Amino acid sequence: MLITIVAGARPNFMKIAPIIKAINAAKEKGKAVGFRLVHTGQHYDKKMSGDFFEQLGIPDPHTNLECGGGSQAEQTAAIMVKFEKEIIAHKPTVVLVVGDVTSTMACTITAKKLCIDVVHVEAGIRSGDMTMPEEINRIVTDSICDHFFTTTEIANKQLAAQQVPQSAIHFVGNTMIDTLYQNLEKIKQPSFWPELQLAPGNYFLLTLHRPSNVDDGEKLKRILEAVISSTAGVPIVFPVHPRTRQMMDKLQMDTSKLLMIDPQGYHEFIYLVKNAKGIITDSGGITEEATVLHIPCLTMRNSTERPETVTMGTNELVGDDLDKLSKYLQQILAGEWKKGDIPAYWDGKTSERIVEILDSLYNK
Incomplete structure (x- = not known):
């Protein structure tokens, strides 16, 4: 199984870092799994991108599509053109996208048009605010991807209400919290x-x-x-x-x-x-x-x-x-703020669950 992992902007980097670690750990245990990391270049500022790769232990991308700058339409088009060539050249088993940035939507559309399965990490979340570009990205991505990795029960219900089959919804938790726990020390x-x-x-x-x-x-x-x-x-x-x-x-x-x-x-x-x-x-x-x-x-x-x-x-x-x-x-x-609780599965083990499910779905 070859997983093409897409990252394009600062929020993505925090979400993919623990997934890559979990893939490497599974490979060391003998699982037939590998990955190809594609950086779309959506964020290209050193402080907004490079430092995160270094601190989070993310390996150098296998390729950088260098699609920074331009309007949203120009950036979406540039990513799709270059990612199509990437997919054709390397033929992954599945494409993994995270979050809700332009790269997430653009790469999902491109992969699906090439009949490649797409799995969405952090699927099913909605703000209800259609003025947010991210909301458009979420809706489009979730309307065509194949498997949905969710952070909470609220996201599960959102997807179920949109007639997504239960077999495609996987409640795994939050990979950003994996990264948080892995880096607190x-x-x-x-x-x-x-x-x-x-x-x-x-x-x-x-x-x-x-x-x-x-x-x-x-x-x-x-x-x-x-x-x-x-x-x-x-x-x-x-x-x-x-x-x-x-x-x-x-x-x-x-x-x-x-x-x-x-x-x-x-x-x-x-x-x-x-x-x-x-x-x-x-x-x-x-x-x-x-x-x-x-x-x-x-x-x-x-x-x-x-x-x-x-x-x-x-x-x-x-x-x-x-x-x-x-x-x-x-x-x-005044020190009168609520203390709050931590949602289920925000336990630092989300990425391990994702890789186990991908192994069961695509290593057959």
Whole structure:
């Protein structure tokens, strides 16, 4: 069995790292399994890509399609053209895609048109927000792939409601949490920590990158001002995404209360997550990490494709309600936040379950 694994953007790297480790472990036990790693090049910034490969122990890709830049349509087309050549040249048994980025959708379509099975890791999650490019990617991918590896029972029910056969739904857990557990002993204090006089529990961690929050300069300014005014002078560590940085450079506002830093490597970033008083974000993956680490988390979105982080975990949705943001931050400052539970199968063994199921499906 040859598995072509697709990775294109930073969230993908955290999801594929433990799968590759599990494949290698299965191979050492005598299983007839190998992989070919295809990096689409969707993210090509060193801090957003290269550091993650190095820190997570991901091997050099067998190929990089170098499809960074351009509009979503241009990037999708470029990935499909180059991935088609990759598939024809190497004829995998199955293609494995993860998450919900452009690469996920583009490679799924390409493989299926070549009659190659596709399995989707993190299938079945939905935000209900059709303005999110990721939601389109999820829907298209799940409409045509062959097997669905899910993170929660909520995703199982979502797929069942769409008439996906139960035999194709595999409830395995969350590979991002595999990566988290595998790296907790490796996380390290960022180099700026002493200079900024940070200490565990004495700062908030802020991340913003979604177009709905950062592409409108006035909206971004309102969010940042609300965060600053509601955190009672507690330091705000703000790793600035390249997309956000472009808009920040145009804003005329006092940012002296924001400790703006470059995007961090995985080990440094998880150190910041683990030691934060609370997190303000519009990222889905960070809400999962915060839930497992029991860190209070506020999501600057009106919906989430990870509702378990709200119903079970430490996350709450804020959306555009800045009064709610202030109220929630006051609760965190007062130490009155919910503790939260960890969803089933978020136990660090998801990737092993995935490889066992792939072995049973395709090694016959």
